[in-house]
Amino acid sequence: MEITEKEYNKLLHVITELKEENRKLHERVERLESELRKYKNENTPSSMTPPFLKVLEKKVDKEIKNAEKKEDDQQPKYNARNSRPEADKIDLHEIKECPNCGNPLRKRKRTFKRIVIDIKNIETETTEHISETGYCDNCKEVVKADVPNTLPNMKYGINVISLISVMSIGMNSTTSAIASFLNDIVGIRMSEGTVCNIQKSLKEYLQEDYDEIERNIKEAFVRYKDETSHRHNGKNFWTWVIATSQGIVYKIERHRSYKFAKQMEIKQGVDVTDGYAGYNRLECEHQRCWAHLLRKAKHPPYQFGESESYRLYKRHVDRLLKLFHSAKTAKEACGTSKALQRRYEKRLHVLLDTISKKPMGKNIIRLTNYIMRFEGEWFTFLKYDDVDPTNNFAERALRPVVIKRKISQQSRSMENMESYAMQASMFMTLKQQDRSYSQYLTNLLSNSPRSDKS
Numbered sequence: 250m251e252i253t254e255k256e257y258n259k260l261l262h263v264i265t266e267l268k269e270e271n272r273k274l275h276e277r278v279e280r281l282e283s284e285l286r287k288y289k290n291e292n293t294p295s296s297m298t299p300p301f302l303k304v305l306e307k308k309v310d311k312e313i314k315n316a317e318k319k320e321d322d323q324q325p326k327y328n329a330r331n332s333r334p335e336a337d338k339i340d341l342h343e344i345k346e347c348p349n350c351g352n353p354l355r356k357r358k359r360t361f362k363r364i365v366i367d368i369k370n371i372e373t374e375t376t377e378h379i380s381e382t383g384y385c386d387n388c389k390e391v392v393k394a395d396v397p398n399t400l401p402n403m404k405y406g407i408n409v410i411s412l413i414s415v416m417s418i419g420m421n422s423t424t425s426a427i428a429s430f431l432n433d434i435v436g437i438r439m440s441e442g443t444v445c446n447i448q449k450s451l452k453e454y455l456q457e458d459y460d461e462i463e464r465n466i467k468e469a470f471v472r473y474k475d476e477t478s479h480r481h482n483g484k485n486f487w488t489w490v491i492a493t494s495q496g497i498v499y500k501i502e503r504h505r506s507y508k509f510a511k512q513m514e515i516k517q518g519v520d521v522t523d524g525y526a527g528y529n530r531l532e533c534e535h536q537r538c539w540a541h542l543l544r545k546a547k548h549p550p551y552q553f554g555e556s557e558s559y560r561l562y563k564r565h566v567d568r569l570l571k572l573f574h575s576a577k578t579a580k581e582a583c584g585t586s587k588a589l590q591r592r593y594e595k596r597l598h599v600l601l602d603t604i605s606k607k608p609m610g611k612n613i614i615r616l617t618n619y620i621m622r623f624e625g626e627w628f629t630f631l632k633y634d635d636v637d638p639t640n641n642f643a644e645r646a647l648r649p650v651v652i653k654r655k656i657s658q659q660s661r662s663m664e665n666m667e668s669y670a671m672q673a674s675m676f677m678t679l680k681q682q683d684r685s686y687s688q689y690l691t692n693l694l695s696n697s698p699r700s701d702k703s
Contacts, residue, residue, distance in 0.1 A: 283567060333364040371435050398695055400450060407694040409437065413447050415687050418669075418676045421653045445665055451690075452668040454697055459671045462496040462678055469493035470518040471635050474528065475643035476505055477651055480659035481666055488670070489513070492646040494635075496678035499650065499670040519629055521640050524619065536629040538640035539573055545619060549612035558610040565604050565613055572596060577638065580631055590631040597627060646677060 346353050380394040398407050409431075416422040416430065424441045431437045431444075466472065472491050479486040479501050487505040491498050491513060502509050510527040521536045522528040528535065546566045553559040576593045583589060601617055609617075620627070630636040650673060660666040676686045 279571075283571065334366070336364060373436050400694065403447070403450070405437070405439075405447065407691055410447055410451070410694060411687050411690040413444055414451060414672055414690055417444075417448060418672045419686060421649065421656050423657050445662065448672070449662060449665045449668050452664060452671060454693060455668070455671040455675055458693070459498075459674055462674060463498050465495040466491050466493050466498055467515050469495050469515075471521065471633070472515065472518065473521045473637075473640055473643035473646075474510075474513075475523065475640060475647055476525070477647050477654075479650075479654060479666075481663075482659065482661060486666075488647070488650050490643055490646050490650070492643045496674070497646050497681065498674050499677075501666055501670050519633060519636050521637060521643070523640055524623065534629055535623070535626040536636050536638065537623045537626045538638075539627070540639040540641060540644075542619070542627075543570065543573070546616055550615070551611040553610065553612070558612075561604075561607060562610065562612050565600075565616070568600055572600060573638070576628060576631060585630075585632055585634050587632050590628045593628045593631060594625060649673070649677070 344354060378396045380396060382391055382393040384391050399405070400407070400410065403410075413427055413431075416427050417424075422430070424444045427444050428439050428441045431439045472493050474489070474491050476487050476489045479488045481501075484503075487502055489500045489502060489509065491500075500509070500513070505525075505527065507527040507530065510531060514531050514533070516532045519534045519536055520528060520531060521538065523538045523541045546569060549562065553562065572593070579589060579593070597620070601620065604613060604617065630638045653673075660669065675689070679686045679689055
């Protein structure tokens, strides 16, 4: 069917108008998303989110949850706040007279039940162990019976040792606080020096499992690495952490240098790190932390001379945020691929080229140089499913160590410092696996061949 030139021009005009309307709608959606990102993004705390957005978000989440709920998920969840265990005993409380006026009461059949959970008095048990001796004609030496559930040359049982380690690592208690708790609450008189010696003695028992975690981490495909300072005898040491899905390992070293980063190098897989130069020469793929980049972008160190320079910088940061958000959305929608990584690397280059054609201040130059220093390492998470765009996993793993440093200030003994790194590694790894560190330590000490010798 042929159309006339007049009809063709009319259709062309309609198509042009629809394209223009579509372009305006697209720009409006982008502006609205940009405004929404100011209130809701990966770095926005809950207190900064407007109440109406919270209500809307809860409503949407509830609708999605109801839509995706399956029949297998109908089992009630455990409620730690309102759950009540079965009673070990039953107490009947009688009332015979009114507590207000003392008038005798007529008994009614109605009763009220209430479950109360309490702690009994902590009791200690002191046992005298008598070990028989005998002479072995084959070995030509005198041997004696083993004393179970204790460590060599120690008068405290493995339950006390496990409690000290849990309080130190899991609760970040100081040595003096642990000694005070044992003296005042448990009833065991123990000096602060003994608490340190007990923790130091755990090093030889944890060494084998600690080495196993380190071997498992070297087999992991994705590693999250970070470091923080550690004070030892008034000198600055460094706590290094490598966090993976297989476990978490801490190492405390004297220096923060490339040499130690090289010692922990794993050539296959991906390292997710911040901008520390010590990781640059490691022979593996890298994913640089977007959270560090965005924090650096939002807190420029130099003052802006003119309002125009501030406007350009703010526009540059907003485009960078939008690009990062678009990359995460694309990964969720399209999956991971090398082509997707190249596409967003190209978009980042286009963004930087656009900025370079305009007047640049010190802040834009600083931010652009930081991005270009790690060229090709910003969108590795688009290539692999298990790689995150930020180093938050390692940051969260370092948080207990930082809190311990703020409470205890510093360590004094090298052996105690190494033992702390092992205990922290085992505690965080078992916590990641939803296992009890206290139960693990008790089983380890009771089953160790060294623990049965006195």
